[in-house]
Amino acid sequence: MSYEPDWNVLTSTCPSRTSLARIANKWTAMIVIVLARGRTRFRDLKSEVEGISGKVLTETLRELERDGLVSRHAFAEVPPRVEYELTDLGRTLQAPLAALGQWAETHIAEVLDARERYDEPQ
Amino acid sequence: MSYEPDWNVLTSTCPSRTSLARIANKWTAMIVIVLARGRTRFRDLKSEVEGISGKVLTETLRELERDGLVSRHAFAEVPPRVEYELTDLGRTLQAPLAALGQWAETHIAEVLDARERYDEPQ
DNA sequence: CCGAATCCGTGACGATACTG
DNA sequence: CAGTATCGTCACGGATTCGG
Numbered sequence: 001m002s003y004e005p006d007w008n009v010l011t012s013t014c015p016s017r018t019s020l021a022r023i024a025n026k027w028t029a030m031i032v033i034v035l036a037r038g039r040t041r042f043r044d045l046k047s048e049v050e051g052i053s054g055k056v057l058t059e060t061l062r063e064l065e066r067d068g069l070v071s072r073h074a075f076a077e078v079p080p081r082v083e084y085e086l087t088d089l090g091r092t093l094q095a096p097l098a099a100l101g102q103w104a105e106t107h108i109a110e111v112l113d114a115r116e117r118y119d120e121p122q
Numbered sequence: 123m124s125y126e127p128d129w130n131v132l133t134s135t136c137p138s139r140t141s142l143a144r145i146a147n148k149w150t151a152m153i154v155i156v157l158a159r160g161r162t163r164f165r166d167l168k169s170e171v172e173g174i175s176g177k178v179l180t181e182t183l184r185e186l187e188r189d190g191l192v193s194r195h196a197f198a199e200v201p202p203r204v205e206y207e208l209t210d211l212g213r214t215l216q217a218p219l220a221a222l223g224q225w226a227e228t229h230i231a232e233v234l235d236a237r238e239r240y241d242e243p244q
Numbered sequence: 245c246c247g248a249a250t251c252c253g254t255g256a257c258g259a260t261a262c263t264g
Numbered sequence: 265c266a267g268t269a270t271c272g273t274c275a276c277g278g279a280t281t282c283g284g
Binding site (some may be wrong): 007008009010012013015016017019021023024025026028029030033034047048049050051058063065066068069070090091092096097099100101103104105107108110111112113114115117118119 | 127129130131132133134137138139141142144145146147148150151152155156157158170171172187188189190191211213214216221222223225226227229232233234235236237238239241
Binding site (some may be wrong): 126144163168176177179180196199200201202203204 | 245246247248252253
């Protein structure tokens with residue numbers, strides 16, 4: 001669990017970059033932000049992360065499950081019910097990704113101003 | 123500068139989501155991590171962010187400049203020299219994105235273990 | 245030579261239809 | 265309801281060329 005300085009995301013062949021690619025992603029950020037509130041069913045996740053398609057939600061959840069960040073709980077019912085929740089490892093991502101979401105919301109006014117200035121040089 | 127609760131990255135039409143999409147990105151994260159060390163020229167940026175193509179680096183820097191996170195300084199020399207640095211706004215992103223990079227490096231062993239378990243169920 | 249534009253292939257993403 | 269499958273589109277990303 002100690003920090004391993006040999007791993008460097010800036011090195012193209014370093015495995016840590018594959019992990020960065022997964023977590024530095026808008027869908028991942030939004031899904032983790034919602035899952036931070038607690039165990040959530042697929043359907044609710046889909047409606048809370050507005051605009052995500054079922055396909056992309058499924059794929060992203062699979063990758064997060066594969067990386068050990070999310071656990072999947074399926075119930076043998078009709079209609080089916082599947083719930084997802086953050087693992088202990090996933091919960092360590094909660095704060096960093098919530099910070100990104102907060103940043104976007106807090107600084108969007110400055111960003112929009114900058115875009116205006118950039119888009120109309122005159 | 124106060125937090126504006128009307129802005130919500132989970133809402134598909136909220137402008138803050140476009141900002142999240144830009145910052146929750148692996149290339150953005152790596153570029154900001156390198157720029158955090160100080161003003162850097164294009165060529166050095168390209169070699170420090172291993173594996174990034176010139177095209178993607180140019181495009182990402184343009185978008186970061188447009189969003190007011192990075193400033194561009196071009197010199198009329200031969201060969202050309204262009205330097206990039208974080209703006210004040212961009213520096214507020216330094217900590218959150220460095221945290222993501224740190225997370226990837228710190229937890230990669232656990233992630234790799236999880237992948238192994240997921241990929242060979244037996 | 246460095247920075248950026250151009251060309252083009254691949255893969256991500258969304259929409260729809262269908263199954264258990 | 266929770267996927268899976270298929271397809272069409274389009275942005276991302278790499279290789280190459282251009283410009284200064």
